[in-house]
Amino acid sequence: MKIKIAAKILDANEKIAAENRQIFDNNKIFTINLMSSPGAGKTSLLEKTIKYLREKEKVGVIVGDIAGTDDALRINSLGVPVVQINTGGACHLDANMINNALEDIPINDINLLFIENVGNLVCPAEFNLGENIKVMILSLTEGHDKPLKYPLMFQKSSVLILNKIDLKPFLDVSIEKIKVDVTSLNPSIKIFEVSCKTNEGIENWTKWLQTLIS
């Protein structure tokens, strides 16, 4: 016999994401889901952003990696609360992992939560975590063909951080092409060019971020 279901496949994830969002809203926490391929600079951007904002905002961080605690240790040394999630193989975070991690985050004491997703340019885009915005990083060394090869994350993000612009002189990469393609995929996306090495553009990004929180 046939049973009609007509439901979203990721309905279970969506429901937990909505629960997480309720927790964030109730505690007045602005949450950012930070995504990129491995090594694009997620932890580096967090380090820089936290240095700029830690006097002004109360920041917390959840870091997802397949294994290891290196990233959490880097964040921990900045003196902000951090929880490491090891996905044990999964290539992305899901809402349930965040729900569990929230038990270890002092949610009454923070107003800005960064979630560093697992390094992967495809899978994390499918799973809502309950965040306010999705921010993705593309580093210049990855090449200007990436937006059209991996369109989904560019379509689902509200912000694109173009990182490692200090390396531009050494690369045959067209920032113009990246911007044209990304804007065609997602006309409302906001783009920042930054370097976590020279600090160029970091203040621009953090100032804009602050306008969202207050």
Place this chain on the structure above:
Amino acid sequence: MHEFSIAESVISTAVEQCKKNGFSRVEKVRISLGSASGVMSEALLFAFDALKKETIAEEAILFIEANPLSGVCMNCLCNFTIYEPYILSCPYCQSNSFKINSGMEMNIIEIEVI
């Protein structure tokens, strides 16, 4: 790789619905995937067959319907449907202003149980 998580969700929904309705085996599962959903059918079929073992869906066959990306152009007002993972400009007039109506979805349509 995320096809594994998606397959897991499909199987748990199918198993849950089967039991809830008082049946004991899932025989077929029918789903639809938008062409811009970012999911690879082959990878999903592989994951489904790997994960169904030792559940009441272990004999189940997964049927995947491919849904096109569809939308409407704000410039020439045409309706378009394409089987591509993304769209950059209207297929008829090349305008960049269009609205996507469907193509990103992943839905379970129905299951067959005994």
